[in-house]
Amino acid sequence: MTAYILCLILFGLGIYCAVSKRNLIKIIVGVAIAEYAVNLMFVLVGYRMGGVPPIFAAPGEAQGAMVDPLPHALVLTSIVIGLATTALLAAIAMRIYRKYGTYDVNEIRELRG
Amino acid sequence: MTHTLMPLMIAVPLGGAFLCALMGKRARALPDAMGFLVTLLAAAGAVYSVSLVKSAGPLVYSMGGWRAPVGIVLSLDGLTSLMLVTVNLVAFLVAVYARGYMERYTSKRLFYGLFLLMLAGMNGVVLTGDMFNLFVFLEIASVASYALVAFGTGKHELEAAFKYGVMGTIASLFILLGIILLYARTSTLNMADMAAQLADGGGDVVPLVTGLFLAGFGLKAALVPFHAWLPDAHPSAPAPISAMLSGVLIKSLGVYALVRVLYNVLGVAKVTEDGSPFTPLIVLGILSMMVGVVLALGQWDMKRLLAYHSISQIGYVILAIGIGTPLAVMAGLFHLFNHSIFKSLLFLDSGALEHATGTRDLRRMAGVGRKLPVTSSTTLIASMSIAGIPPFNGFWSKLLIIVAAVQAGHSWSAFWAVLASILTLASFTKVLRYGFQGGASERLRQLAAVPLSMKVALVLFAVICIGGGLLLLPSLRDLFLGPAADALAGGTEQLGFVLTGGAS
Numbered sequence A: 001m002t003a004y005i006l007c008l009i010l011f012g013l014g015i016y017c018a019v020s021k022r023n024l025i026k027i028i029v030g031v032a033i034a035e036y037a038v039n040l041m042f043v044l045v046g047y048r049m050g051g052v053p054p055i056f057a058a059p060g061e062a063q064g065a066m067v068d069p070l071p072h073a074l075v076l077t078s079i080v081i082g083l084a085t086t087a088l089l090a091a092i093a094m095r096i097y098r099k100y101g102t103y104d105v106n107e108i109r110e111l112r113g
Numbered sequence B: 001m002t003h004t005l006m007p008l009m010i011a012v013p014l015g016g017a018f019l020c021a022l023m024g025k026r027a028r029a030l031p032d033a034m035g036f037l038v039t040l041l042a043a044a045g046a047v048y049s050v051s052l053v054k055s056a057g058p059l060v061y062s063m064g065g066w067r068a069p070v071g072i073v074l075s076l077d078g079l080t081s082l083m084l085v086t087v088n089l090v091a092f093l094v095a096v097y098a099r100g101y102m103e104r105y106t107s108k109r110l111f112y113g114l115f116l117l118m119l120a121g122m123n124g125v126v127l128t129g130d131m132f133n134l135f136v137f138l139e140i141a142s143v144a145s146y147a148l149v150a151f152g153t154g155k156h157e158l159e160a161a162f163k164y165g166v167m168g169t170i171a172s173l174f175i176l177l178g179i180i181l182l183y184a185r186t187s188t189l190n191m192a193d194m195a196a197q198l199a200d201g202g203g204d205v206v207p208l209v210t211g212l213f214l215a216g217f218g219l220k221a222a223l224v225p226f227h228a229w230l231p232d233a234h235p236s237a238p239a240p241i242s243a244m245l246s247g248v249l250i251k252s253l254g255v256y257a258l259v260r261v262l263y264n265v266l267g268v269a270k271v272t273e274d275g276s277p278f279t280p281l282i283v284l285g286i287l288s289m290m291v292g293v294v295l296a297l298g299q300w301d302m303k304r305l306l307a308y309h310s311i312s313q314i315g316y317v318i319l320a321i322g323i324g325t326p327l328a329v330m331a332g333l334f335h336l337f338n339h340s341i342f343k344s345l346l347f348l349d350s351g352a353l354e355h356a357t358g359t360r361d362l363r364r365m366a367g368v369g370r371k372l373p374v375t376s377s378t379t380l381i382a383s384m385s386i387a388g389i390p391p392f393n394g395f396w397s398k399l400l401i402i403v404a405a406v407q408a409g410h411s412w413s414a415f416w417a418v419l420a421s422i423l424t425l426a427s428f429t430k431v432l433r434y435g436f437q438g439g440a441s442e443r444l445r446q447l448a449a450v451p452l453s454m455k456v457a458l459v460l461f462a463v464i465c466i467g468g469g470l471l472l473l474p475s476l477r478d479l480f481l482g483p484a485a486d487a488l489a490g491g492t493e494q495l496g497f498v499l500t501g502g503a504s
Helices: A002-020 A024-046 A070-100 B005-023 B030-056 B078-104 B108-127 B131-149 B155-186 B191-199 B206-221 B230-236 B239-266 B279-297 B302-323 B326-357 B373-387 B393-407 B411-435 B452-472 B474-479 B481-489 B491-500
Strands: B059-062 B073-076
Touching: A002 A024, A002 B155, A024 A070, A024 B155, A070 B131, A070 B155, B005 B030, B005 B059, B005 B073, B005 B108, B030 B059, B030 B073, B030 B078, B030 B108, B030 B474, B073 B078, B073 B108, B073 B491, B078 B108, B078 B239, B078 B326, B078 B452, B078 B481, B108 B131, B108 B239, B131 B155, B131 B239, B155 B191, B155 B206, B155 B230, B191 B239, B191 B491, B206 B239, B206 B279, B230 B239, B230 B302, B239 B302, B239 B326, B239 B481, B239 B491, B279 B302, B279 B411, B302 B326, B302 B393, B302 B411, B326 B373, B326 B393, B326 B452, B326 B481, B373 B393, B373 B411, B373 B452, B393 B411, B393 B452, B452 B474, B474 B481, B481 B491
Parallel strands: none
Antiparallel strands: B059 B073
């Protein structure tokens, strides 16, 4: 249970960083931290204490508790998606730097929500 | 019975996107042709799916032959086919329009590549019957839309795209976290299986997950108070993309996914004859409706004004679905369809005006009405639709929403809906008064001609606006809106056909 709560705290930290920081790069890092927290949560969900790899040596011969393999497959997909969004955000941040000469949100803010 | 239409709705746009990006450099004519052909096929497929649902009932397609609940399935019921028609019809008309409009940008190849990718993602979101798959398609559509908002690579576009990208990613993370918690509780990702297990007890995780999904999908749908990114992102994109984002993206990724999960998987919200109001949706709906329209009143930038109206109109849809009587749900879905038509038309009109006059400021385009008859008359039709003037389509759906609210005993909701409608009318009176009437100023002597392809798209949209009310005729209603509303009314058993293999 502690692990789950730590995961959620990490998620909260990432979101806080993304929302409160004024530097574009730090915002991207915040989003990435939140992403990792969610991925970690996914891995934890599949984990069983003292579990063995989910491989059947012979039909019906389960070796005690098995680790759930599905979240591990899903988390790979999720990591790749995270890579795509982070790369896109970083590319946009670079283009913004080229236009404005700064990463500071306060100096960039021309649009008002 | 499995039907190959479903995977094709995703595979054809995906393949088109790939070919555009890969070969568009050498074959100059390819992107235009591909964009037109693919969206035409997709629109035809979507219309066919409506008759398919009518004749054969709900359908399932198992990816790779792995049956539910082990494999990933695509499912097609009334609600899905309604969304497919909305998405692909708008996409087709927007592609026709983009042929002329996108000449000013350098790379049509990349534009159509991203456009078709976004379309594939949206079709995937509405078709899928698997929770993680939903997330994947949602991200495909979202990432394509971030890039499309930044397409002009000007200062504003980049800034808006960054803001949109960060907000959108955080929304996706909330959704993913909700999916993980559901998986941890039920050990399945199949929506139907998940719904069955949650209904069997073990729903202690449901309130938390509902909160996460309301925040995540609410961000995607730009409901107040999660709306801050929309008024920047939607106006910054090229006009055809603004039309797609406001017209269908926020609906398929936001509204559709939210109501599908709340009604058919979690079962926290229900549709019953006497109405079973789901308070969070009603509150979010009324807030969005009012805040959106009040903020829109003060805008002079035409596209920004339209973007605020999108927030307000989405509020109507959410409010109506939240009321939870069969009539209200049907009215909400009808308004969803209508809004995608008239809001896309308005954004395309704003694009045509920008193309002709070089400005989006209403004060500076004064008197343009007589010079651009097609654009100004279609804007007039769309404005009357959104403001709810009979006989245009917006009137019928707003009337139904208000009637349904009163019937269900929600006089207050009805009051707010009427008030928002009056303010919408005021706001669009301003558009027509300042933007189109009055003597033409000196600056507007030389107007760029609006290309034919753009005019064709505008006229076709306007025709749907005028004829939209016909969907309420009993024979058409049973075909299109009725099955969609029934799908939500089906509750957590609705998706059961996925497990039994669907109609055969």
